[in-house]
Amino acid sequence: MELSPVSTCARFHHIHPCPTPLSFPIFPRVSTTTSSSGSGSGRGSQRSSAAAGTPALIDIPCNDAQKSGAADAQRRHSKPYLARKDAILQVQKSPHLGSALQRLGGVLKVQDLNVILRNFGQQSRWQDLFQLFDWMQQHNKISASSYSSYIKFMGTSLNPAKALEIYNNIPDELTKTNVFICNSVLRCLIRNGKFDSSMQLFRKMKHNGLIPDAITYSTLLAGCMKVKDGYSKALDLVQELNYNGLQMDSVMYGTLLAVCASNNRCEEAQSYFNQMKDEGHSPNIYHYSSLLNAYASGGNYKKAEELVQDMKSSGLVPNKVMLTTQLKVYVRGRLFEKSRDLLVELDTLGFAKDEMPYCLLMDGLAKAGRIDEARSVFNEMKGKCVKPGGYSYSIMISSFCRGGLFEEAKELAAEFEAKCDKYDVAICNAILCAYCRAGEMESVMRTMRKMDELAISPDYNTFHILIKFFCKEKLYMLAYQTMEDMHRKGHQPAEELCSSLIYHLGKIKAHSEAFSAYSMLKYSKRTMCKAFHEKILHILIAGKLLKDAYVVVKDNAKFISPAAIKKFAKSFVKLGNINLINDVLKVIHASGNKIDQHNQFSAASQRLFQMAVSRYIAQPEKKDLLLQLLQWMPGQGYVVDSSTRNLILQNAHLFGRQLIAEILSKQHMMSKALKSH
CATH class of the missing domain: 1.25.40 (Serine Threonine Protein Phosphatase 5, Tetratricopeptide repeat)
Known part of the structure; x- marks a missing residue:
């Protein structure tokens, strides 16, 4: 960061004749930024090199303390200095930032504007911060420190997208690899839960010339705390920093x-x-x-x-x-006696003035099935005037629900709504669970509206609670719509719940919705029960959704019983898309369900071929499909029966008598060969 002598004049009383290492980085202006060869040697060396490479605002010769002090005092009382000092204060206090910058911007130097920028950020004056930074860019009064500070405050204001936009739009490639700017961007992403994005950007930064320092790795390590496989990712970073010579x-x-x-x-x-x-x-x-x-x-x-x-x-x-x-x-x-003793010690030391320590004990007792003891701790906490919040209420409401104490859960949920105004997804889930288990539809809907009003995003548990409740209330379409929403939000439904919903959707003839729910589960990362495929197949056949049924059979024939495949085949050949009949028969054959006289299809096989031939004859424009079927059959050991043969001969003029005669001749020879065996 750059330090303005105007706004921090008091600190200059402690300036030594020879500059000491600063406790914060000082950046050069964008137009003169240079990379430091020693940036990988640690925090202290980097800060020193950064300071050494920056033109000082007040140049103090190391060999003349008295002269430097006199020069410093003289500058402090110079007219330009006082004008800048006054301009900084006016801009900071002005209710109309744009007009203030128009009047005073010419007086202010980059380091002065950086001071104002940091002041706005520290006071969370986000709109003023954005406006000032835009003005600095437009008037080319900007330095690496400006970028670093601005991006840092973007992280504080939970605006990582804006921070990335600013970083990506830095015109100078050398500035984009400034380690302090890079650290600010990475810290912003980590702070906002964007670990994967931060790692991708980190790799890109290194490719472009960034030399990471200890702070870079420390920032990325912090991001490993809340991600999947965080430990292995942290190990990779530790190995890399050691390889780069950092300690x-x-x-x-x-x-x-x-x-x-x-x-x-x-x-x-x-x-x-x-x-x-x-x-x-x-x-x-x-x-x-x-x-x-x-x-x-x-x-x-x-x-x-x-x-x-x-x-x-x-x-x-x-x-x-x-x-x-x-x-x-x-x-x-589960050392609950020791826990109680330590809770007393915390209370004695004044460390039990919030609900957290009580919640830890309550939660442990509740999960151990000791609900009465958990309730006693909850009441003790309230008796000591420790204000209970969402965490303690959610623990107790959930424990009552698990213990089948639905009325108590409902009463406690109502008590929270009456006394507390701070909601999060955990307490909302507990309240929903209480009202759902008690069958309070109106209260459930009220809680859902509350979540919408407070912009509380439902999580996996929220959806699970609601779907289960709607199924219990026989509101199957509402349950399906909730599952759709769950899927859109990236949550994967549990198989047991999904299976139950699909069954009920089939019962109310919502066949298309049942298949959609099946698809949600199938394409999730969860392992699917093999019997599930046959269950949805029967629902699709009942709903005459034969094209979807074909997809299920094609992908999962090995998990479906021969009887179910037989039922599907008959339905499809009779009512399905005529253009897919041949494909269906080939899939059934390829699945190991050979359509001949020697297995479960026996007489049904001939009916399948007869139905297929009859449909083709009824639509002469499909003659190519009939010919393809008749030509395919002998190669797989299939022949038409006598009645189907006669039907084909009667309509041979539609398909070419000579070609039909040749095909049927081959089938006749195949039939003789089969009979001889």
């Missing part, structure tokens, strides 16, 4: 421990903790807390107690987070 610092170790904890890697967390100490890094409260979190995933209370004791021996005092995490360890290990 793990205490911040990175803390992040890596947190990644291990979030991925249930207890042993690995312990190993990294020991490695960190062996390398000379002193663990702080954050490291201990992260390792304790790893122990919590398995309820390893003995190691947790040893760790807390080790921390105390090192002179660190357990804080609220540490003790709350230890409580979680006890709860996971």
Whole structure:
């Protein structure tokens, strides 16, 4: 960042004759940005090199402290300096930013505008921030620091798309690989849950010339905490930073421990903790807390107690987070007496003024089936004037639902709605579950409207609760519409629920909707029960959706019984698309269901061929399909029966007598050969 001498004049009283390393980066202007050869050597070296490569706003010779101090004081009282100082204050306070910039923009330098930019960001004045940055771009008063700060605030305002747009539109390719700008973009994406996008961009940045520093890797490591296979992704990053000659610092170790904890890697967390100490890094409260979190995933209370004791021996005092995490360890290990004792200690220390520690114990008790004890903790919390929120209510409502206490669940849901105004998807799901189990349709609809009003996006559990409820209320089309919405949102329906809905849709003759629900499940990543294919086949046949039925048979014939395939074949040849009859017969043959006298098709096989021939004769324009069928049959060991043969001969003039005679002659020879066997 660039530091304006105008807005931070008080800090210059502490300037030393020889500049000391700054605690923040200083960037050159875009037009003069150069890459630092030492950017991969660590945070301190990079900051120093960045500072050294930047034209100083106030040039202070290192060999003359008194002269530099006098020059500094003189500049502070110069007219240009005072004019800039006044201009900064006016722009920051102006209710009309555009007019203020029009009047005062000529006085302000890039570093002054950066100060105003950061001021707007720190005060969350997003519209002013956007307007100022646009003005800076238009008037070419912009530096790398401007980009870095602006992108950082885009992450704070939850606008990663805008941050990416700004980054991609940076005109100078060298500036786009400035490590501070790149770090800001990556941090913005990570902060907004865009880990995959951040990794793709990181690879592109490296290809374009970025030399990542320790902060780059620390930022990406932090993103591994909340993604699938985060531990393996973190290992790849650690290997890469080591390959690039960078060293793990205490911040990175803390992040890596947190990644291990979030991925249930207890042993690995312990190993990294020991490695960190062996390398000379002193663990702080954050490291201990992260390792304790790893122990919590398995309820390893003995190691947790040893760790807390080790921390105390090192002179660190357990804080609220540490003790709350230890409580979680006890709860996971179902050591409820120890949990209660620790909760009392938290309360005594003043660390139990919110619902979290109570919720941990309540949740553990409820999941252990000790609902009465969980209710007692909930009431104790309210008795101590600790305001319950959505988390505690959702725990208790859900536990009542699991225990079959539907009236109590409904009453507690109504109590939350009356007393609380902060909703999230977890409490909404609990409330929906309570009202659904109690059969309160009006309350269910009211809760759904509430979610829409508050822009709370439903998750997998929301859809599951609603579909199950609508099926119970025999509102099968509403259940189907909810499943469609679920699918559009990227959630995969559970097979058991989907199967039940498909069955009921078939019963009410909603055959097309049943097939759509089947397709949602089939093309999801879930494993599908083999019997499911035959179930949907019967529904499609009943609904005369024979083209869809053909797709099911074609893709899954090996999972469908011969009787079901026989039923499908008869229906399709009789009523299906005439252009697909030959294809259907070939698929049935290829599936191992040979259509001849020696298996389950026997007499039915002749009826199939007879029906097919009859349909072709009824539409002479389909003569090519009839000829193709008759030519295909002998090669597979099939012949027409005498009645079908006579029917063909009677209509031979429609297809060419000579050709029909040749084909039937071959079939006759095949028939003799079959009889001889």
